[in-house]
Amino acid sequence: MTGVFITFEGIEGAGKSTQIQNAYEILSVKNPDNVILTREPGGTEAGEAIRNIMLYATRHKIDGITELFLLFAGRCQHIRDVIRPALSADKIVLCDRFTDATFAYQGGGRGVDIRLISQLQDMVQGELRPDLTFLLDTPVEVGLERIKGRKEPDRFEAETVKFFKRVRNAYLDLAGRFPERVRVINAAQGIEEVKGEIHAVLLSRGLC
Ligand code: TMP
Numbered sequence: 266m267t268g269v270f271i272t273f274e275g276i277e278g279a280g281k282s283t284q285i286q287n288a289y290e291i292l293s294v295k296n297p298d299n300v301i302l303t304r305e306p307g308g309t310e311a312g313e314a315i316r317n318i319m320l321y322a323t324r325h326k327i328d329g330i331t332e333l334f335l336l337f338a339g340r341c342q343h344i345r346d347v348i349r350p351a352l353s354a355d356k357i358v359l360c361d362r363f364t365d366a367t368f369a370y371q372g373g374g375r376g377v378d379i380r381l382i383s384q385l386q387d388m389v390q391g392e393l394r395p396d397l398t399f400l401l402d403t404p405v406e407v408g409l410e411r412i413k414g415r416k417e418p419d420r421f422e423a424e425t426v427k428f429f430k431r432v433r434n435a436y437l438d439l440a441g442r443f444p445e446r447v448r449v450i451n452a453a454q455g456i457e458e459v460k461g462e463i464h465a466v467l468l469s470r471g472l473c
Contacts, residue, residue, distance in 0.1 A: 268352035269472065270393070272363040274436060275401035276429050277422055278408030279452040280459060284401060285361050287460045291473050292357055301351050304361035305339065309346050312339035320419040327420070329375030336367055337385045344393060357472065363395060365439050365447070370421070373435025374428050397470065399463055400440050401452035405429040408452075 273285045285302065292300045306316035315335050318327075340363075351358045364386050371377040405426055412422060440447040450462050467473045 267355045269357045269397070269470075270348065270352060270360070270395045271357065272360045272365065272395040272398045273401065274362060274365045274369070274398060275452060276403065276405060276408045276433050276436070278411035279401035279403045280411075280456060281361060281401050283456060284399070284452075284459055284463055285359055288399075288463055288467065289359055291464055291467060292359070295473060299355070300357045300359065301347070302359045302361075303343070303347055305343060305363055305366070306336060307339070308343040308348075308360075309339070311342045315339040320421065323420060329371050329377045330381075332375065333367065333371050333377055333382065333385065336371070337389050340364070341389045344390060349393070360395070363398075364390070365395075365398060365400075365436065368439055369432045369435040373431040373438075374424070395446060397466070398443075398447045399466070400436055400447050400449045401459065402433070402437065402440075402449050403452040405433055 271288070273281045273288075275281045289300060289302045305312065306319050307313045315338060319332060319335060348358055348360070364382075367382055367386075368379065372379050372382050409426065409429065412418075437449070440449045448466055450459055452459055464473070
């Protein structure tokens with residue numbers, strides 16, 4: 266595969282959606298047909314249905330392991346239908362969250378065994394890993410303040426500060442383990458500063 270696989274990660278309120286859109290616009294200047302924007306959970310019809318369960322099935326409690334299998338089921342279809350074909354066609358794939366989120370939310374947040382997540386990662390992805398990951402890092406209190414009152418909270422947004430602290434720590438731990446791949450961006454800064462830092466990294470990789 267010859268394309269470039271870039272993921273965006275971070276806790277709620279880190280500004281991920283705004284920044285991935287900015288990156289999409291920056292990268293599209295050269296060749297708009299060469300960049301695709303997708304997300305997880307989601308990205309395919311099955312993936313979006315799974316997203317709906319993940320975020321809004323609140324009548325009965327969903328176990329962390331169940332979440333894990335739902336996520337990897339959606340990821341399997343997403344890789345097969347969207348990510349691999351795009352990378353094979355030499356495109357840049359921008360993905361709003363990927364498996365780092367599973368390590369952070371299900372591993373860190375829910376306490377699911379990391380070894381199980383790693384096994385599923387190998388099974389579903391084979392060798393596929395992002396080439397570059399932007400971790401938009403912000404203190405939990407700052408992120409949660411930003412999303413307060415935006416809309417009715419989903420299953421994750423309704424979680425506790427403690428939960429998000431575990432998620433953030435798990436993300437930072439991943440950044441420490443994979444420093445070449447994961448670029449930590451201080452997302453407590455203003456939107457323009459964050460955009461500028463991301464732009465600089467993309468420039469340094471010769472992508473724009
Ligand atoms: P989003 O609001 O950034 O689109 O993400 C939806 C939620 O899904 C977010 O709260 C985190 C959660 N999630 C996981 O728990 N594990 C995962 O692997 C992914 C991709 C998302």
